Amino acid sequence: EAVEYGLDAPFEVEYHDSIPSTNARARDLAAAGAEDVVVLADEQTGGRGRLDREWSSPSGGVWLSILFRPDVPMAQAPAFTLAASVAAARAAREVGVDAGIKWPNDVLVESDGDERKLVGILTEMEGEADRASWIIVGIGVNANVDPEDLPAEANPTSLSAELGDPVDRRVFTQRLLELFEELRRDPETAVAEWREYATTLGKRVRVETPDGVVEGEAVAVEFPGGLVVDTGDERVTVSAGDCDHLR
Ligand code: BTX
Structure with a gap:
């Protein structure tokens, strides 16, 4: 067509x-x-x-x-x-x-x-x-x-x-x-x-970033686009990476 x-x-x-x-x-x-x-x-x-x-x-x-x-x-x-x-x-x-x-x-x-x-x-x-x-x-x-x-x-x-x-x-x-x-x-x-x-917020995620793997609960997204992950110990903001939703 x-x-x-x-x-x-x-x-x-x-x-x-x-x-x-x-x-x-x-x-x-x-x-x-x-x-x-x-x-x-x-x-x-x-x-x-x-x-x-x-x-x-x-x-x-x-x-x-x-x-x-x-x-x-x-x-x-x-x-x-x-x-x-x-x-x-x-x-x-x-x-x-x-x-x-x-x-x-x-x-x-x-x-x-x-x-x-x-x-x-x-x-x-x-x-x-x-x-x-x-x-x-x-x-x-x-x-x-x-x-x-x-x-x-x-x-x-x-x-x-x-x-x-x-x-x-x-x-x-x-x-x-x-x-x-x-x-x-x-x-x-x-x-x-x-x-x-967002389907990511509230889920457990595993994010492969250029600086290593971050795993935890995705709790927020911040300008200009970072994902805030609560690892249980701390809140980490990741700005780039591959994200998997875990069960
Ligand atoms: P990404 O790295 O997140 O996803 C790439 C992966 O997605 C591939 O490894 C493959 O598993 C899967 N995949 C490949 N083709 C498709 C498809 N058509 N639909 C669903 N899954 C697919 C995502 O990268 C960024 C893609 C940008 C594409 C645009 S098209 C216009 C522009 N020109 C160009 O060459 N790239 C961008």
């Missing part, structure tokens, strides 16, 4: 039927001096997740990267990841898919303890500590894709699989971009809404 995007976004939108990775393309555009651009693709042949993992991106998804140059310290970049996950979860909810957020960046559909992955977000940045030069927020939504075409070990799902019908990708993408634009400028609302959608 070809998509006539014609987005009415506050950005320039560059559309590709097929591209290795919209994040990689946005990085090239950033290096060439571009300011605000959205790169959007129907299919990615070399989609990337965090830590250089593969992100499976068959035709029918919404694979996009938003390049912008906010005047913020690099340490605030996680706030944009958080805004993106809230935007994606709300856009999914608006089309009828009851999405939740697993810290820090997974948007998933949960039922009976089963967590099915719907969206992945990869934020990249460059600049000086006190001022990012550019930020790229990559959002991958399994929109109209068959979960059987995605890696089974990730327990993936898609909007079309949850709904039983394809979504209008133009409308969905337009809304996703609008919500992201709104929420990235309004971190208080983003954090409050994150808390509302």
Whole structure:
């Protein structure tokens, strides 16, 4: 199904039927001096997740990267990841898919303890500590894709699989971009809404951070996106890592 995007976004939108990775393309555009651009693709042949993992991106998804140059310290970049996950979860909810957020960046559909992955977000940045030069927020939504075409070990799902019908990708993408634009400028609302959608809070978690493993109860999320874990001895705020929900 070809998509006539014609987005009415506050950005320039560059559309590709097929591209290795919209994040990689946005990085090239950033290096060439571009300011605000959205790169959007129907299919990615070399989609990337965090830590250089593969992100499976068959035709029918919404694979996009938003390049912008906010005047913020690099340490605030996680706030944009958080805004993106809230935007994606709300856009999914608006089309009828009851999405939740697993810290820090997974948007998933949960039922009976089963967590099915719907969206992945990869934020990249460059600049000086006190001022990012550019930020790229990559959002991958399994929109109209068959979960059987995605890696089974990730327990993936898609909007079309949850709904039983394809979504209008133009409308969905337009809304996703609008919500992201709104929420990235309004971190208080983003954090409050994150808390509302969070499936992580109140759960026992095991977080693998770059500095080691933290295990305990997830008790809060703090601006710009840290997770507060009560280990029993102390409260630790982790700002990045892979999080597992424990039973
Ligand atoms: P992540 O590191 O949290 O998740 C990557 C893991 O998710 C993979 O190792 C695999 O197990 C699983 N996985 C791979 N593809 C899918 C999929 N389609 N659905 C569900 N699970 C999957 C998440 O990284 C960040 C992903 C960002 C993707 C966007 S798409 C647009 C932009 N361009 C690009 O190359 N990446 C971003």
